[in-house]
Amino acid sequence: MNLEYFIAKRLSGATSYKSSASTTIIKIAIIAIVIGMVTMIIAIATGLGLQKKIKEKVSAFNGDILVSNFDGNNSQETVNPIPLQQDFYPDFDAVPEVTHVQAVATRAGIIRTATDFEGVLVKGLGADYDWNRIDDYLVEGRFPVFTEGLNTEMLISRYLANRLGFKLGDKVIIFFVDNNSDIPRQLRLDIVGIYESAYQEFDKVYLMADIRHIQRINRWEKDEVGAFEVFVDDFDKVQEINNRVYKNTGSFLRSITVIERNRNIFDWVKLFDFNIGLIISIMIIVAGINMIVALLVLILERTRMIGILKALGTSDWSVRKIFIYNAMYLIGMGLFWGNLIGLAFVYAQRYFGIIELDPETYYVRVAPVYMSFGHILLLNLSVFVLCLLMLLIPSYIITKISPVKSIRFE
Template identity: 30%
Template structure:
């Protein structure tokens, strides 16, 4: 154990107010990161469930579900699954109201024929419960009607007033549209979450297009990839705004914590001014004396960080398990405050924040060089 460490351990300074300030700052930082990541995770997951991370479309509908280059599409790095879907707009008539919907045909067991999964918001709007039947009208050259039974409900991300996504068996929609069993409107691709960034999604979409371009036969269509960001730019603009706000919060909380530690370190220095003078008179250089007090201050910062992190993670566990705090999905796209703990991101931000706070504390440590041992050793 060197002299600086020994002296730092002997110095007594509780720094309760500084610890509380640090704990609050890092509580806010961790919650901001967790909630921002939660929104991005839930909305990306919802979009992936609605229409895939990437949608493969042809120059016209329908497209072949199993083109000759299908295996090449599956082998593209980052692709998790490829599923066919048939989309068609429709109108559902309830007892007292009508709603515009997008009907999506997805692969389901044959036993689910003419059953539908409807979003909870549509269930509330039309008073539909599991087991109830409803009629959906499809208007083209002529009006076609299909009667479905509610087989279940789900929490929809993309629901908005007058537009809901109803999921029905793919075979039912193929018959309605006159498609063959190997035809669909689009192919929907789910990709690895780690690759689901703006750049990553675009790269995978381009690779899928190249696989289609190089592998298609003369009588096959070339499929183009559309990313979720391209289809729903308003959602991702909103997420980018949240990320910008989180960055501002992190900077603000780091500065607040830094200035609190400056005041705390100044108090520590003034309380131990005679100790500083004694150490100087014994020949200890200014740099070593500053190291002693910076070690004490860093201990306070680490205690505050531990308390703040513990409180934030406890809240995340509680909110993630119970969805205690609710939101209006019309404004926030989800019905609860989402949390997603990204340990790597949190550790990176906290290491940078800790480094910045320690740099802040170099400012009051300059006070040590101004201390005159001939005067301070006489201070009682």
């Protein structure tokens, strides 16, 4: 074992190669592993980062699960109210995985200015609303306060503010169609905060105000709301938790996950897994092929040494291990530099936001990155083991080398 390791170590030095051509091939193999590792790390970090960020964002603005009236209405506007007094509100004790429940209501309206008008959805919120979930998206001002008496504070998106020419402190008049009257009802609100989520489906239409305004405009009672947004502690198990939530909400209410409500977004997000897997597969194959070529060249240049070792009684497997040890060293070098460069990029992207994306397509302005130690360890082990297994086949050539002929080999 020690002799095999010593010979493999000698083979690892650049000065031990007989020709500049073989040295170049070895370097190309190492560079291929480095490039492959950098590409895989970037693909995994950005893919997982986008998945995580988009899921968090859609969930933060919509809740993980929506409990609403079971009336078959799939519009974004809540039409039929449900009682606020529920066994699961404000604490969903029957399902421990539920971390928070908040009452909401939405009503479609129109904002009209001197030069333009825009259709919006006013999302009514109460004192139970968890602002911490969208704290990162507040860009100007502050969040409205709904804990005291009825007020006229509102939160508007930067998209709507820029489109309609609003700024902090401006007053906004919203018109609501009243089915019982030919005259639309009006609601006058003051902008105290501006948010930007880059989640265009939300930014283009939603503004947030006191839920009591929606109750008054809809002529609901004070203890009636439009729906309940439910948050859970493990989003990956949201469907399983939703089944239990549904069983504990009563027969006249339905519960639907944010995934079901935004099927197109989450189906698109799932494609990231396929893309990541495809990139990893291609990079491992490319790196493996380069290592196979490098090993074959090394065996060819060391044919005479192989013959001498065999003539001295060394077994085929022992000789093969010499070259496999050398290949392990080369793979290790490639992995080291690949991890160093790849992780340097990941941290640079995390703290400096080098790569920007189109929010219309990706729902974020800066490419998010996420990669845990477990992902890094699993990736390195997978690349190392798979490349090593690929090298077992070409190393079999050593068993076919004749000691007598190889010693004469020049």
